[in-house]
Amino acid sequence: MKQFSERTAVITGAASGIGLELARRAANEGMQLVLADIEFERLQTAAATLELPAERVLLQKTDVSREDEIAALADAAFAHFGAVHLLCNNAGVGLTRVTWEHSTADWQWVLGVNLWSVIHGIQHFLPRMLEQGDEGHIVNTSSVAGLLSTPGMAAYNVSKHGVVTLSETLYGELLAAKAKVGVSVLCPAWVPTAIHQSARNRQERFGVNAPVAGLSASYEERMAQAVNAGRLTAADMASEVFDAVGNGRFYVIPHRKINNAIQLRTDDILNLRNPTPLA
Numbered sequence: 001m002k003q004f005s006e007r008t009a010v011i012t013g014a015a016s017g018i019g020l021e022l023a024r025r026a027a028n029e030g031m032q033l034v035l036a037d038i039e040f041e042r043l044q045t046a047a048a049t050l051e052l053p054a055e056r057v058l059l060q061k062t063d064v065s066r067e068d069e070i071a072a073l074a075d076a077a078f079a080h081f082g083a084v085h086l087l088c089n090n091a092g093v094g095l096t097r098v099t100w101e102h103s104t105a106d107w108q109w110v111l112g113v114n115l116w117s118v119i120h121g122i123q124h125f126l127p128r129m130l131e132q133g134d135e136g137h138i139v140n141t142s143s144v145a146g147l148l149s150t151p152g153m154a155a156y157n158v159s160k161h162g163v164v165t166l167s168e169t170l171y172g173e174l175l176a177a178k179a180k181v182g183v184s185v186l187c188p189a190w191v192p193t194a195i196h197q198s199a200r201n202r203q204e205r206f207g208v209n210a211p212v213a214g215l216s217a218s219y220e221e222r223m224a225q226a227v228n229a230g231r232l233t234a235a236d237m238a239s240e241v242f243d244a245v246g247n248g249r250f251y252v253i254p255h256r257k258i259n260n261a262i263q264l265r266t267d268d269i270l271n272l273r274n275p276t277p278l279a
């Protein structure tokens with residue numbers, strides 16, 4: 001997708017972190033914005049920092065784990081701006097604990113927000129984006145957790161591996177269909193955002209994060225430390241995404257140091273070796 005200005009971007013999870021920086025970059029590119037988040041007040045405050053004229057931005061309270069709310073988001077975006085050119089399926093939550101301490105509700109929450117949201121985003125936006133006949137692009141936020149299997153985050157890893165394979169599948173299909181809509185997958189490592197405070201957004205129907213101890217607690221602490229120590233910023237992620245979209249690049253993997261771990265996993269698989277434990 002070569003032209004951004006005067007076109008419309010829809011960004012989920014836009015109240016904070018990577019989503020907010022994607023919104024800022026899209027605004028700077030001259031795009032019209034549809035910004036969605038479950039935290040509406042925070043979204044309003046965040047959107048105000050973009051200093052956009054009211055006619056260039058639409059804010060929509062959306063719980064991305066609910067298909068009806070994604071459908072409503074798509075309806076609102078197309079009704080308001082007439083077209084959607086860039087869809088960033090970005091909202092996500094993290095949860096840290098050993099696999100055997102994930103409850104069913106834990107799995108449902110993380111898969112609902114991180115994976116079903118992307119599935120529903122594709123279902124409700126893509127057919128209309130294809131019908132437009134214009135160039136367009138979908139960016140799905142996965143993680144290096146979608147390429148590796150870091151201990152202590154089973155539901156997160158499963159959700160993000162799902163987003164990678166869903167995006168890869170879609171890439172091949174869009175190519176076969178000679179579509180003017182492309183797709184990229186963003187796979188960051190640690191970025192200092194509010195992801196380690198995801199429990200703030202856990203909807204009532206998914207219960208609450210049960211307190212953790214022992215190994216689960218140490219994973220949780222390490223995850224928070226790693227997020228806070230992340231060297232690349234959310235703005236760096238946005239910059240990599242726009243570069244990739246502009247150049248039609250599929251994999252967006254800003255933390256290149258992770259290549260060694262990806263290589264090691266690939267070698268383990270190809271050599272039928274047991275998985276080398278990640279630090």
Ligand SMILES: NC(=O)c1ccc[n+]([C@@H]2O[C@H](COP(=O)([O-])OP(=O)(O)OC[C@H]3O[C@@H](n4cnc5c(N)ncnc54)[C@H](O)[C@@H]3O)[C@@H](O)[C@H]2O)c1
Nearest residue numbers: 013015016017018038063064091092143190191193194195
């Ligand atoms: N920060 C990292 O280290 C990191 C690394 C890899 C991938 N990611 C991914 O980046 C994406 C953005 O996360 P972030 O790091 O900016 O965290 P963040 O917590 O700062 O932002 C996430 C946003 O998603 C929103 N959100 C949560 N649940 C929602 C729901 N049900 N419906 C709608 N919105 C919801 C939150 O309110 C928040 O505004 C996520 O998909 C995350 O998994 C983050």
